[in-house]
Amino acid sequence: MSMSMKKQANPVPAYAFGKRRGASVLMDRLFTGLVWGVGIVVILFIIGLLFLLLEKGLPQLSWDFLYGLPSEIEEGGGIGPALFNSFYVLFISLLISIPIGLAAGIYLAEFAPNNKLIEIVRICVEGLSSVPSIIFGLFGIALFVEFFEIGLTILGAAVSLAFLNLPVLTRVTEESIRAVPVELRNASFALGSTHLQTIRRVLLPVAMNGIMTGICLTAGRAFGESAVIILTAGVSTSGEMWDFNLFSPGGTLAVHLWYVQSEAIVPDAQEIAQKTTAVLIFFALLINIVFRVPLWLNTRKNQA
Amino acid sequence: MIDMNPPSDSKAPSELGQSFAKVSGAKFDRKMRLRWSNKLFRIVCIGSALFVCLVLLCILVLMLRTGILTFSNVSLAEFFFSTNWDPENEHYGALTFILGTLALTSLTMLISIPISVVVAVFLAEMTPPWLRNLLRPVLDLLVGIPSVVYGFLGLTLLIPWLRTISGHDLADGLLAASIVLTIMVLPTISRISDDAISAVPNKYRDAAYALGANRFQTVIRVVLPAAKNGIMYAVILGMARAIGETMAVVMVIGNTAQLPNSLFTPTAVLTSNIVMQISSVEFDSTWNYGLYMMGFILLAISLLMIVAVRMLQKKGGRNS
Numbered sequence: 001m002s003m004s005m006k007k008q009a010n011p012v013p014a015y016a017f018g019k020r021r022g023a024s025v026l027m028d029r030l031f032t033g034l035v036w037g038v039g040i041v042v043i044l045f046i047i048g049l050l051f052l053l054l055e056k057g058l059p060q061l062s063w064d065f066l067y068g069l070p071s072e073i074e075e076g077g078g079i080g081p082a083l084f085n086s087f088y089v090l091f092i093s094l095l096i097s098i099p100i101g102l103a104a105g106i107y108l109a110e111f112a113p114n115n116k117l118i119e120i121v122r123i124c125v126e127g128l129s130s131v132p133s134i135i136f137g138l139f140g141i142a143l144f145v146e147f148f149e150i151g152l153t154i155l156g157a158a159v160s161l162a163f164l165n166l167p168v169l170t171r172v173t174e175e176s177i178r179a180v181p182v183e184l185r186n187a188s189f190a191l192g193s194t195h196l197q198t199i200r201r202v203l204l205p206v207a208m209n210g211i212m213t214g215i216c217l218t219a220g221r222a223f224g225e226s227a228v229i230i231l232t233a234g235v236s237t238s239g240e241m242w243d244f245n246l247f248s249p250g251g252t253l254a255v256h257l258w259y260v261q262s263e264a265i266v267p268d269a270q271e272i273a274q275k276t277t278a279v280l281i282f283f284a285l286l287i288n289i290v291f292r293v294p295l296w297l298n299t300r301k302n303q304a
Numbered sequence: 305m306i307d308m309n310p311p312s313d314s315k316a317p318s319e320l321g322q323s324f325a326k327v328s329g330a331k332f333d334r335k336m337r338l339r340w341s342n343k344l345f346r347i348v349c350i351g352s353a354l355f356v357c358l359v360l361l362c363i364l365v366l367m368l369r370t371g372i373l374t375f376s377n378v379s380l381a382e383f384f385f386s387t388n389w390d391p392e393n394e395h396y397g398a399l400t401f402i403l404g405t406l407a408l409t410s411l412t413m414l415i416s417i418p419i420s421v422v423v424a425v426f427l428a429e430m431t432p433p434w435l436r437n438l439l440r441p442v443l444d445l446l447v448g449i450p451s452v453v454y455g456f457l458g459l460t461l462l463i464p465w466l467r468t469i470s471g472h473d474l475a476d477g478l479l480a481a482s483i484v485l486t487i488m489v490l491p492t493i494s495r496i497s498d499d500a501i502s503a504v505p506n507k508y509r510d511a512a513y514a515l516g517a518n519r520f521q522t523v524i525r526v527v528l529p530a531a532k533n534g535i536m537y538a539v540i541l542g543m544a545r546a547i548g549e550t551m552a553v554v555m556v557i558g559n560t561a562q563l564p565n566s567l568f569t570p571t572a573v574l575t576s577n578i579v580m581q582i583s584s585v586e587f588d589s590t591w592n593y594g595l596y597m598m599g600f601i602l603l604a605i606s607l608l609m610i611v612a613v614r615m616l617q618k619k620g621g622r623n624s
Binding site for chain 1: 338339341342345346348349350351352353354355356357359360361362363366367370419422423425426427429430431439441442443444445446448449450451452453455456457459460461487490491518519520521523524544547548549550551554555575578579582583587595596599602603606607609610613614
C-alpha cells in the first residue's frame with residue numbers, strides 16, 4: 001500500500017512507465033511480425049526452390065531414361081546403371097555398417113563400464129561422426145587404390161561409405177536403447193532371462209523405432225553422398241545394367257549429376273541434369289518418408 | 305543321425321531340474337550354450353566398439369603419415385604461409401585454401417545463424433500446433449536432400465541470378481557458395497535449436513509473463529539465454545557440416561587457386577581443391593601428399609569442434 005502511495009505521489013515514473021509500455025508493445029509487435037515473416041519466407045523459399053527443381057525434371061521423366069544406358073556423345077542417354085549403382089552401393093554399405101553399428105551401440109549402452117577407456121571410445125564415435133565425408137574418400141583411396149590395389153570399385157565405395165555411416169548408427173542405437181524404461185529391463189531379468197535374451201527380446205524391439213529412424217537418416221545421407229563415391233568409385237559406370245560385380249566402377253546417381261553438369265560433353269547435358277536432380281530428390285524424400293511413416297503412425301497412436 | 309529323443313527326456317519328473325546342474329561341463333547343453341552365446345555376443349559387441357575406434361585411429365594415422373611426407377620437399381612455412389599453389393612448378397602454398405575455408409565458413413555462419421535462430425523461435429514459440437506439426441517433418445526432410453542437389457540449384461538458379469545483380473561475368477565465388485551452404489545448413493541448425501528452445505521448461509516462461517514481460521522480452525531475455533547451450537551445439541554442428549561440405553561448394557565456388565578480392569571472385573577451399581585434383585595425381589608425389597595434408601587440416605578442425613561440443617555439454621550438465 002505504501003509503495004503505491006509513493007508511486008502516485010510521484011508523477012514522473014508513471015509517465016515514464018506509460019511511455020516504456022508503448023515502446024515495448026511496439027517492439028513486441030515488430031518482433032512477432034519479423035519472426036513470422038522470416039519463418040514463413042525462409043521455409044517457403046527453400047521448399048519453392050526444391051519444387052522448382054522437381055517441376056523442371058519430373059514431367060520429362062520416362063522409363064527409357066530411368067532404365068537406359070548413359071551415353072557419352074549422343075543425345076538421349078539414360079541413368080540406368082547409375083541408379084542401380086546407387087542402390088547397390090547403399091545396400092552393401094548398410095549390410096556392413098548396420099551389424100557393426102548396432103553391436104557397438106549395444107555395447108556402449110549395455111555392457112560398457114563407466115571409466116576413462118569408455119569415455120575415449122565415446123569421444124572416438126563422436127569424433128568419427130564429425131569427420132568430413134571427403135576424408136573418408138581420401139582414406140578409401142589410400143586403402144583400396146593404393147594398399148589393396150583394386151582400383152576404383154563398388155566395393156571400395158561401399159566400405160568407405162559404411163565407415164561414414166558407422167558412428168551415426170552407433171550413437172542412435174546407444175541413445176534408443178538407453179531410452180528404454182528400466183522397468184522393462186528389470187522385468188525381463190526377473191523372469192530369468194539372460195542378458196542376451198533381454199537385449200534380443202525386450203530392448204531391441206522397444207528401441208526399434210529410434211533405430212529405424214537412425215537407419216533411415218544414414219540411408220538417406222549415404223544415397224545422396226557424392227564426395228566419397230567420386231574418390232573411391234570414380235565417376236563412370238561399367239555401362240551395363242544389373243552389373244553385380246563388386247569390382248566394377250561404381251558411379252552413383254549423385255556423382256552422375258555432378259559429372260553431367262560439369263564435365264560431360266553430351267548436347268542434352270542440361271536436360272539430363274534436370275531429370276537426374278528430380279530423380280535424386282524423389283528417392284531421397286522417398287527413403288525418408290517410407291521409413292518414417294510407421295513412426296508417425298506410432299506416435300499418433302501413443303498420443304491418442 | 306540326430307537323436308531326437310535324448311535319454312535325459314525319459315527321466316522321472318523329479319530328476320528333470322537336477323539334470324540342468326549335473327550335466328554341465330563336458331556336454332554342450334542348454335546352460336552352457338546360453339552362457340557361451342552370452343559371452344560370444346559380448347565379445348562381438350566389444351569388438352565392434354573397438355572397430356569404430358580403430359577406424360578413426362587408422363584415418364588419423366594414415367592422413368598424418370601421408371600428409372607429413374609433404375614436408376620432406378616443402379618447408380612448413382611455404383605450405384602454411386604461401387598463397388602460391390602451382391604444383392606443376394613445384395609451388396605448394398596452401399594458405400589460399402585455408403583462408404578460403406575460414407572465410408567461407410564465417411560468411412556462411414554470419415548469414416545462417418540469425419536466420420536459423422529466428423526460424424527456430426518461430427517454430428518453437430509462435431506457430432500454432434498444427435502448423436508446427438506440419439513444418440517440423442518438412443524441415444527434417446530437407447536435412448536429407450543430397451548436397452549435390454543444392455550445388456546444382458546454386459549452379460543453375462543462383463549464379464545466373466547473382467550475375468545479373470552484381471554485373472560480373474562470373475558470379476562464382478564466396479557469396480554464391482555461402483548462400484548455397486546457408487540453404488543447406490539452415491534446416492539442421494534451426495531444427496536442433498528448435499528442440500533446444502522447446503526443451504526450456506514452461507515455468508521459465510510463466511515466471512517471465514508473471515513479471516509483466518511481453519513475448520519479445522520473454523524470448524530475448526529468458527528463453528534464448530536458457531537455450532543458449534543447445535543453440536551453440538546446433539551452430540557447431542552446422543559449422544562442421546559447412547566446413548566439410550564438398551560437392552555443393554565445388555559446383556559454385558569457381559575452383560581457382562587465387563585469393564579472392566571480392567565476394568564474386570572465383571576461388572577455392574580445402575575440400576574443393578582436394579576433390580578436383582586428387583584423381584589426376586600420382587599417389588607417391590608431393591602434390592598428392594600436399595592434398596592429404598590439407599585433408600589432415602580439415603580433420604583437425606572438425607575434431608577440435610567435437611572437443612568444443614563436449615565441453616559445452618559438460619558445462620550444460622553442471623548448470624542444470
